[in-house]
Amino acid sequence: MNALSPADQAEPADPLAAFAALRTPEGTALLDELRDHDPARELATATRLRRTHPAALVSAALGQARLRQRAVAKFGAADAYRMFFTPDGVEQATRTSVATYRAERFAGLGGVRRVADLCCGIGGDAIALARAGIGVLAVDRDPLTVEVARANAQALGLQDLVEVRCADVTEIDTSPYDAVFVDPARRGGRGRIFDPEAYSPPLSWATAAALKAPRAALKIAPGVPHEAIGPHAEAEWISDGGDVKEAVLWFGDGFRPGAFRATLLPSRATLTAAAPLPAPPVGPVGRYLYEPDGAVIRAHLVADVVERCGGRLIDETIAYVTSDAPYDSGYATGYEITDQLPFHMKRLKALLRERAVGVLTVKKRGSAVEPEELRRRMKLQGPHSATVFLTRVAGAPTMLIGQPLKRP
Numbered sequence: 180m181n182a183l184s185p186a187d188q189a190e191p192a193d194p195l196a197a198f199a200a201l202r203t204p205e206g207t208a209l210l211d212e213l214r215d216h217d218p219a220r221e222l223a224t225a226t227r228l229r230r231t232h233p234a235a236l237v238s239a240a241l242g243q244a245r246l247r248q249r250a251v252a253k254f255g256a257a258d259a260y261r262m263f264f265t266p267d268g269v270e271q272a273t274r275t276s277v278a279t280y281r282a283e284r285f286a287g288l289g290g291v292r293r294v295a296d297l298c299c300g301i302g303g304d305a306i307a308l309a310r311a312g313i314g315v316l317a318v319d320r321d322p323l324t325v326e327v328a329r330a331n332a333q334a335l336g337l338q339d340l341v342e343v344r345c346a347d348v349t350e351i352d353t354s355p356y357d358a359v360f361v362d363p364a365r366r367g368g369r370g371r372i373f374d375p376e377a378y379s380p381p382l383s384w385a386t387a388a389a390l391k392a393p394r395a396a397l398k399i400a401p402g403v404p405h406e407a408i409g410p411h412a413e414a415e416w417i418s419d420g421g422d423v424k425e426a427v428l429w430f431g432d433g434f435r436p437g438a439f440r441a442t443l444l445p446s447r448a449t450l451t452a453a454a455p456l457p458a459p460p461v462g463p464v465g466r467y468l469y470e471p472d473g474a475v476i477r478a479h480l481v482a483d484v485v486e487r488c489g490g491r492l493i494d495e496t497i498a499y500v501t502s503d504a505p506y507d508s509g510y511a512t513g514y515e516i517t518d519q520l521p522f523h524m525k526r527l528k529a530l531l532r533e534r535a536v537g538v539l540t541v542k543k544r545g546s547a548v549e550p551e552e553l554r555r556r557m558k559l560q561g562p563h564s565a566t567v568f569l570t571r572v573a574g575a576p577t578m579l580i581g582q583p584l585k586r587p
Contacts, residue, residue, distance in 0.1 A: 195323055198327065262331045268301035273304055278307035280442070280444060291313060297353075297360065298362045299324075306332065309332070320345065320346065325343055357394065360398075375407050382399065390411060393431050395431055401424070415440040437453065448510060459485035460491040469508065470498075470542065481498050488500060494573060497545050501516075517581050519580075535563050538565075540567070
């Protein structure tokens with residue numbers, strides 16, 4: 180039988196009552212005390228706190244303290260330790276850097292003074308919009324989530340700009356607003372939902388709501404099929420620090436229907452194509468290899484990188500670009516290739532031993548080999564480092580070995 184965590188042993192029957200208790204002076208003091216608590220010592224901490232506080236409040240405070248620690252990665256410590264969260268809210272909330280970029284794009288259009296934020300969750304996007312000077316109606320149908328979003332607006336001093344309402348978003352009249360933002364739920368009881376029509380609300384409903392507004396943005400999964408986007412939206416894929424975070428469909432004045440866009444944060448470098456680009460050339464591996472940012476790949480803009488560097492693909496199905504001359508780009512990471520070998524574990528191990536490689540970065544596209552398994556089998560030892568690409572070249576399994584290019 181599994182032991183219950185301290186937060187689970189006295190779980191309150193009413194989540195709203197438990198959350199309200201966290202906002203009392205006693206609850207606030209407990210959360211302040213738990214800010215830097217060690218989760219590994221949670222049982223001892225819970226036992227100590229229950230001597231002077233109600234067990235239900237201690238459980239709620241410990242759970243909230245864990246959520247705040249997790250939320251620091253998305254919201255930063257300054258906000259995360261003032262805000263409140265639910266488990267789903269931490270998982271599904273937009274990273275602050277992405278929400279800020281999106282809010283500032285809205286604000287930069289001119290004339291966007293009020294936005295209806297539908298499916299607002301714990302309020303991360305509403306907060307970013309308010310900080311950009313935009314008034315927000317934040318709507319969600321879950322009562323606890325609504326209370327958390329309202330508490331977050333108050334905690335950050337934004338309550339005058341953010342109205343939070345508990346309602347079904349499909350029943351909200353958005354006509355008084357300058358723009359609409361919709362973030363449909365993309366997770367269910369079995370995990371992530373990949374069919375856009377299984378979102379809650381479905382993508383078709385969100386698109387219809389967007390087309391009724393002067394301007395609108397729909398947040399969707401970055402893996403959405405391009406054919407599901409439709410002709411009326413400008414589709415933008417956003418990465419942050421090299422990781423693709425989301426796709427956004429933009430509608431209305433100021434956007435380019437049918438265009439695909441890739442934006443890289445924190446630099447905000449942007450590539451845009453108004454129409455599908457012709458298939459890029461394919462050819463042998465040159466001295467340099469370029470790994471396009473994931474947002475560029477998702478937006479099907481690899482051909483743009485190929486054209487910019489005067490290069491070619493190493494395989495028609497693989498998003499690695501190669502050239503014979505160095506190319507400095509904010510849209511791709513460059514490497515100088517020293518070796519090209521047919522895929523062969525023993526040959527790779529011998530080469531790495533010969534060069535005293537003790538640190539190996541493994542990248543792969545079009546290979547089933549797991550990087551950790553490969554590193555384990557190499558038995559690395561030595562003062563040098565290298566990068567190996569496990570991929571295909573002209574259809575053949577291939578290993579490319581090199582070093583990252585130093586940017587000027």
